[in-house]
Amino acid sequence: MIAVGPGDYDLLCWASHTRQNVGLPIRNFVLGEVLLNFVQLASDVFNQAEPLPTHLTFLLSLENMTVDGVPCSLSSERDNIRFPRWGETKTAPDSTITSRFQIPFVEMDAGRVVYELLAQVYAFFGFNHSEMPYVAEDNPKRITPKSMFISMEG
Numbered sequence: 001m002i003a004v005g006p007g008d009y010d011l012l013c014w015a016s017h018t019r020q021n022v023g024l025p026i027r028n029f030v031l032g033e034v035l036l037n038f039v040q041l042a043s044d045v046f047n048q049a050e051p052l053p054t055h056l057t058f059l060l061s062l063e064n065m066t067v068d069g070v071p072c073s074l075s076s077e078r079d080n081i082r083f084p085r086w087g088e089t090k091t092a093p094d095s096t097i098t099s100r101f102q103i104p105f106v107e108m109d110a111g112r113v114v115y116e117l118l119a120q121v122y123a124f125f126g127f128n129h130s131e132m133p134y135v136a137e138d139n140p141k142r143i144t145p146k147s148m149f150i151s152m153e154g
Contacts (some may be wrong), residue, residue: 002047003038005070007062023091024065024072032134032148035060035117038130039110046105053105060117062097069094074122076131087133090125097124111142118143 005011012031013024018055039058046053065072071094099120101113119129136147 002040003034005034007065012062022073023067023070025033025089026062026065026072027079028077028133029073031121032114032118036110036114036143036145036148039113039117043108043110046059047108055104056108056113057100057102057111058117060097060099060121062121064095065092065097066095072083072097073126074125075131076122076127078094078133088127088131090127091124091135093100097121099124109142111136111139111147113141115141 007013007026008024011034012026014027014030042056042058046056062072071092073089073091075087076087077089098119101120103109103113115132115135118132122129122132134143134148136142136144137140
């Protein structure tokens with residue numbers, strides 16, 4: 001299965017403001033949500049396969065992520081909140097960002113796959129895994145639909 005989408009203001013940088021001499025500001029929420037939906041879809045589709053696959057390999061590739069030669073940026077701050085509280089924004093060292101993760105199908109867990117793929121992306125930008133937003137509170141090596149949203153409770 002392949003999903004292709006724009007890495008610009010029509011998808012990965014959606015609702016960001018264009019600024020001169022600044023690269024594409026990747027919205028980490030959009031990246032996480034798109035990835036989570038794709039991985040869950042792949043899991044659902046391959047769960048119907050006969051025979052079932054032994055492994056699934058996921059590849060995330062963001063290519064040509066520059067504007068006028070300026071590389072894209074990524075933040076460790078949740079970008080689905082109104083007032084940022086902490087976090088840092090870093091610039092990519094290259095215009096192509098790639099991550100890959102293989103998982104035995106019997107252990108398929110979309111949250112873990114997304115975490116592993118995004119952990120490589122964040123490491124590429126120079127972040128530690130502990131700086132990644134949206135990790136599940138009950139399992140720091142998973143990103144889930146629930147962990148993507150901020151609780152409005154007490």
